[in-house]
Amino acid sequence: MTSQEAGLPATAEGRAPLRPSPARRPGEGAERVEVLDAPGALAAAARLAAEFAAGAVSRDRERILPFEQLDRLAAGGLLAITVPRAFGGPGLPASVVAEVVRRISWADPSIGQIPLSHFVYVNQLRLQGSPEQQERLFGEVLAGRWFGNAQSELGTRHVRDFRTTLTRDARGREWRLNGTKFYCTGALFADWIPVLAHLGPDGPMHVAWVRRDAEGVSVVDDWDAVGQRTTASGTATFTDVVVGEEWITDYAEVFTGPTTYGSFAQLIHAAIDTGIARAALDDAAAFVTTKSRPYPDAVAIHGIDRAAQDPVVVHAFGEMELAVRGTEALLAEAGRAVDTADGGLSAESAAAAALAVAAARASSTRVSVEVGSRLLEVAGTRAALSAEGLDRHWRNARTHTLHDPAAWKLQHLGRWAVERQLPPRHGQL
Template sequence: MSHFAYVNQLRLQGSPDQQARIFAEVLRGRTIGNAQSERGTKHVRDFRTTLTRDGDAWRLDGTKFYCTGAAFADWIPVLAHLGPDGPMHVAWVPRGSDGLEIVDDWDAVGQRTTASGTVRLEGVRVTDDLITDYAETFTGPTTYGAFAQVLHTAIDTGIARAALQDAARFVRELSRPFADAVEPHGAERAADDPLVVQALGEMELEVRAAESLLAEAARAVDAANADLTEESAAAASLSVAAARVASSRSAVDVSSRLFEVAGTRSALAGESLDRHWRNARTHTLHDPAAWKVHHLGRWAVDGTRPRPQGQL
């Protein structure tokens, strides 16, 4: 996800020379991670990492956490203030740079293979040609945040669909019917249990709704990119917000209800079906769905457009 989001950032804010250099790296198969969030600051968009002028280059110092993809990346974009209190910029740090340390300390209940641990930066030298503006992205209408949120929405929707598919497979192949479904209803398989079929139907409905809202949101982002105005950018953000809320709820709900329909055996550790819930529960914490509902409510009440930001 970080790879595509920061390729988009470079598309929006990179100079032609910067784009030519890093896009060429991407086309050669190089990957992009991120070093964005920080622990212990006032809020999630409060950062302490800084770029300080040092001769003919910049000195990059700070500590990042939740650095998804950094452990495997060839390039690590780092969000930092340009100067002590200056606007936010992105420092594009190549893997192996002096002063860069990637710590594999990610220990969450889910999303374990994202290796979203710590990145430490101590006196990392960054030249002018590897710095792009970040704050400027949000000074006018933009789909930057909506595009990133579509990717998150797709992840959650995919988890929900995979959980439903595993639930249905388990019911077809491994589960036994409950005794009350056998007598007097004559169910020979768990898949013939009318209550199980009803539950799977409800789950299918929920996942289809999330998938439909995801497709609609992606089309709204494309439409806004084709004719970018404050109105079209806001419409894209609100469409993505609705899809993100639906996908978050669907992923958590369906990955939990999986056990309700699949039965006791599905809880065995060897089946590993809990991975869907763990992944959903972890990923949906990325940014609060409740605030997306709030923005939708403000729009419904009085037509207030959400301001441009990276998480909507």
């Protein structure tokens, strides 16, 4: 199916060519990964972030998909950090996952975003999988394999409206999966693709777990966005894909009672934006101290010889530092709130987590976009040159923060502040 047939815009002229799936087939060459404790996970994230940052500008400019970097994440055990202890994993809490993602996103937010759905669907499996499903799929993660996603669709009434369907085959013993998904971040790189679908024509939502190399599965890199250019968040098509009963988990049931399912996902989104904001500020500081020229009035009035000594520039950096520290603090608070709710789930604790995450997400949206833009203001004209790559911070922030409207986070915070109204239960809060 072409992009036009799928209802997608035509490929932009001059864009980098589409890249095929990686040479490694799903499940090949994987070995059991190291089980990391919290300090080990954070140290590994910091180490890999330093390595990934070195190539971030060229990957963005040339649209080089990060297959190698993602393999490093998986092989190093970072994608297995939420596998429950009962199944051989470390079962690290949401706050640690958020900090791992923040550190990786500081280096390259495309690499930070791609595993988001992996962590979300490990969580879905933890909540809704049968013991047999958990044993098998958690074992896959501990062997270095990982999950993508096929959730959102283009052209439906709203973002939580889906057409993809699981229907019984003629014999009634297997299901057939049919549908087309978009924004399938992670699917191109993954071993397994969890697919959100109706069970029957109008049935409740379930997750079909299919291998990326299964017959009838097509994953196309037709993602062509302003920012987050290397997430390959394009189209996945499923045509009469055979799905056994043992590879289906309930989805709708997650939201029938108190849950942190949506809060966990949104916490990771906030971590991505927070990483972008800190990286933008760090790169702005490095540029101003090494490449920017002082403004003539600052030289004449204050007798300075470096742009970094300009009081106007220093004041701007102070404002940006304050904003970034604020969103980092809100992210940490939100992580603790999700941890607390997971340790004692109730309507009150789940709501507290949702509201804390909403605050972090609203703040990280505003701050990442503002700092990504303002860094060009303080760094000067040279900073706008494509060769410097500083524009990627704003482009990445502006693109990723469109995922969920921050205005609705403020709505739910406002309803709580005014009338103590609990937020709704769904996957986007």
